[in-house]
Amino acid sequence: MNKVTETIKDIAPPVDFFPYPLWVGILVALVAAGLLFLVGWMIYRWVKKRSSHAPPTARDSALARLEEARQQIERLEPYAFSILVSDVLRHYVSAQFQMPATRQTSPEFLAGAAKASAFSTEEKSLLAEFLEVADLIKFAHAEAGRRESEVLLEQAIRFVKGEAHEFAH
Numbered sequence: 298m299n300k301v302t303e304t305i306k307d308i309a310p311p312v313d314f315f316p317y318p319l320w321v322g323i324l325v326a327l328v329a330a331g332l333l334f335l336v337g338w339m340i341y342r343w344v345k346k347r348s349s350h351a352p353p354t355a356r357d358s359a360l361a362r363l364e365e366a367r368q369q370i371e372r373l374e375p376y377a378f379s380i381l382v383s384d385v386l387r388h389y390v391s392a393q394f395q396m397p398a399t400r401q402t403s404p405e406f407l408a409g410a411a412k413a414s415a416f417s418t419e420e421k422s423l424l425a426e427f428l429e430v431a432d433l434i435k436f437a438h439a440e441a442g443r444r445e446s447e448v449l450l451e452q453a454i455r456f457v458k459g460e461a462h463e464f465a466h
Contacts, residue, residue, distance in 0.1 A: 355392035359385055359457045367450060375441035379434040379449055386427065386453045403428040420456060427452040 315322060353361070362385045370378060387406070390398040394415050398406050407425055410416050416424070430449055433439040 359389035378446045383431045
């Protein structure tokens, strides 16, 4: 039995598996956790930013364009200004109410609006008044000045905002 015990060796101590000190392992783990947190935070912000930028509504776009037109009221002649404001209003109606306002004459546009239940009586009246003044300036080359341009702009803004009742006579 002596020979058997001599051939069996004692249990070896544990082998260090990680070749670096413990503090290096902890530091690497903290840096990795920080990077994961940073990437997660960046993804969160990207998704939040992307979802918070919904496309502007037809109303928002029209109001922005009308405010841009207000800045040009001094520079543009009433003829050009009436074309600009009329174009904004027609595009708004086309986008908001799915009407072919940009491809219609004013009488066709008003006839379509008269049949549409989307417009109140005051809105129809304001639309008719707006188009009458705009057409007089555009096609009849009626005398117009800054005051007429301002009236057209205010009518268009009230219509887009849905405040036609405030303008009705």
